[in-house]
Amino acid sequence: MKNKEINTLNIVSLNHWYGQGEMRRHVLQSISMEISPGEVVLLTGPSGCGKTTLLTLIGALRKVQDGDMKVLGKQLFGANRKTRQNLRKNIGMIFQGHNLLRCLTAEQNVQMGADLLNGFSYKARRAQSREWLRAVGLEDHLSKLPHDLSGGQKQRVAIARALAARPKLLLADEPTSALDSSTGREIVDLLKKLALEQSCSVLMVTHDPRILDVADRLLRMEDGQILPSV
Amino acid sequence: MELNNFLKKRKIPLAWLLLTRQPLRILVAIAGIAFAGILMFMQLGFRDGLFDASVTVHKLFDADLVLISPRSKSSISMSGFPRRRLIQAMAHRDVVGTTAVNWNFLLWRNPENLSTRSILALGFEPSKPLLIDSDFERKAKTLKNKGRVLFDDLSRDEFGPISSWFKSGRLVETEVSGKRVRVSGIVSLGPSFGADGNLITSSETYLELSPGNPKGSIEIGLVRLKNGSDTEKVVRSLNLSLPGDVKVMSLKSFIDFEKNYWKSSTSIGFIFTLGAAMGFIVGCVIVYQILYSDVSDHLPEYATLMAMGYNLRSLLGVVAREGLILSIMGYIPAYISGQALYALVRSSTKLPVEMSFSRASVIFLLILFMCMGSALAAMKKLADADPAEIF
Numbered sequence: 357m358k359n360k361e362i363n364t365l366n367i368v369s370l371n372h373w374y375g376q377g378e379m380r381r382h383v384l385q386s387i388s389m390e391i392s393p394g395e396v397v398l399l400t401g402p403s404g405c406g407k408t409t410l411l412t413l414i415g416a417l418r419k420v421q422d423g424d425m426k427v428l429g430k431q432l433f434g435a436n437r438k439t440r441q442n443l444r445k446n447i448g449m450i451f452q453g454h455n456l457l458r459c460l461t462a463e464q465n466v467q468m469g470a471d472l473l474n475g476f477s478y479k480a481r482r483a484q485s486r487e488w489l490r491a492v493g494l495e496d497h498l499s500k501l502p503h504d505l506s507g508g509q510k511q512r513v514a515i516a517r518a519l520a521a522r523p524k525l526l527l528a529d530e531p532t533s534a535l536d537s538s539t540g541r542e543i544v545d546l547l548k549k550l551a552l553e554q555s556c557s558v559l560m561v562t563h564d565p566r567i568l569d570v571a572d573r574l575l576r577m578e579d580g581q582i583l584p585s586v
Numbered sequence: 587m588e589l590n591n592f593l594k595k596r597k598i599p600l601a602w603l604l605l606t607r608q609p610l611r612i613l614v615a616i617a618g619i620a621f622a623g624i625l626m627f628m629q630l631g632f633r634d635g636l637f638d639a640s641v642t643v644h645k646l647f648d649a650d651l652v653l654i655s656p657r658s659k660s661s662i663s664m665s666g667f668p669r670r671r672l673i674q675a676m677a678h679r680d681v682v683g684t685t686a687v688n689w690n691f692l693l694w695r696n697p698e699n700l701s702t703r704s705i706l707a708l709g710f711e712p713s714k715p716l717l718i719d720s721d722f723e724r725k726a727k728t729l730k731n732k733g734r735v736l737f738d739d740l741s742r743d744e745f746g747p748i749s750s751w752f753k754s755g756r757l758v759e760t761e762v763s764g765k766r767v768r769v770s771g772i773v774s775l776g777p778s779f780g781a782d783g784n785l786i787t788s789s790e791t792y793l794e795l796s797p798g799n800p801k802g803s804i805e806i807g808l809v810r811l812k813n814g815s816d817t818e819k820v821v822r823s824l825n826l827s828l829p830g831d832v833k834v835m836s837l838k839s840f841i842d843f844e845k846n847y848w849k850s851s852t853s854i855g856f857i858f859t860l861g862a863a864m865g866f867i868v869g870c871v872i873v874y875q876i877l878y879s880d881v882s883d884h885l886p887e888y889a890t891l892m893a894m895g896y897n898l899r900s901l902l903g904v905v906a907r908e909g910l911i912l913s914i915m916g917y918i919p920a921y922i923s924g925q926a927l928y929a930l931v932r933s934s935t936k937l938p939v940e941m942s943f944s945r946a947s948v949i950f951l952l953i954l955f956m957c958m959g960s961a962l963a964a965m966k967k968l969a970d971a972d973p974a975e976i977f
Contacts, residue, residue: 478595
């Protein structure tokens, strides 16, 4: 047992509701799933099926209402705010929009991710941020503000920022939805390559049929339930 | 060592970048804070200046102790007491000298346009010391002739161009209380709240100018002590030995007595403190508006930072640092403008308005408090940053 590696994610019969009383909706119905270290999992399904809710629960952004959920070995059912906050440092997030800080340059945005690491000097964190931007192919745009970058470039900065905090799990919510197909493809390939180099697991929510092939495993969701894999 | 540690541990200066990348917003903020600061500098400066002005003459007296009538309330309502109390005070072994001073308002006629105006007149024995001015003794000698006065060149211009006439060598003669006097010298005392101008003359001339003054009655008695005497002790023993128609106090208490009158018995202190409070409130509103809209505008970004793993405390720290930066950036122009306006006030009203260290620091603390308080209020908005909502 001791040698067995902890799963990145273990979910057993997770339920979640929105609203109160009459208006209460059962958005997640006894979800069970797991992700092993280094695995790339894609989650698809029609809009409103509960994908994003699941993602925010895994990202420790919401309280778990019912069910057993372990992220990186930490039980999130009944976890307090501090536990969730600390866990978030180990989870990278890439959003539909890029969500970069408008007043920071590309380099500074990435460093906001690197600054979450303890035990590195300012110079080291700065060097790492540059290294990450080089890895996503933006070495010539270090001091540009998000305003001056294209959509694909912004998403690259967002990837660099997420990875700069050296997460064990990367959550991506439709990272390609705002991009054209070839850029989207590039971004996803880059994401997968860099995540694997860090042995970081990836859970990606997507609608985009053109990128399904990057996944090790594909999960389909409908009406708050995960469909049995075909 | 500390600095080294700081340089190593420092992070992106988010608060600074948030402010400086929005130049218009920070300019408005600085202008608002500076305006509030200037308002406070002016109001408190006027207040303290007026209190200081009320004791310009008091401060110049060459005395350790002062005798006044217990019925005297302030420099504008001095009552008399018998002059022989000073002679009785001489009996104390620590007392080395006394000066009897008459102090009252007389009517001065402007020699240029012949209008009259009330002026504070001091009468004393010219052979005795009165003011701690090295040159004063020489000027006082001219008062030994009857009908001579020394005129205060800091008096308001309404009294006439006395000092410029005098300095140009002209014979300056005018009327005080209907009697002819000649200006035999110029002194520098300064106008106060109660008195727009001052003149000094001999007791003899003084009595001639105000014949209604009871003989042997004076308003102020100056007492000089031996070097090294215990002032408080002498005050106590003189108060015990002298009759109840006179009150003995140290020069410092005499100065405080006068200031206190203006502070507590008039609305001056209240009015100017209220003015300063208005400035403070205006500043609070401006800073709060700026910080609140800044937090609202960046709410999705704050939520993103929380999703990344930054805790609420570190984000509150960002807002607090914005407040701190604003307070420093707003204080500097307020201080500089304050200095400039003080100089303007000094030259146009002759009030002794100075930038004191204590006022400068009190106003800095007020501005700091204003900015940090507003930051604290704006932080409430941060609670709306819900990282679960940004997906």
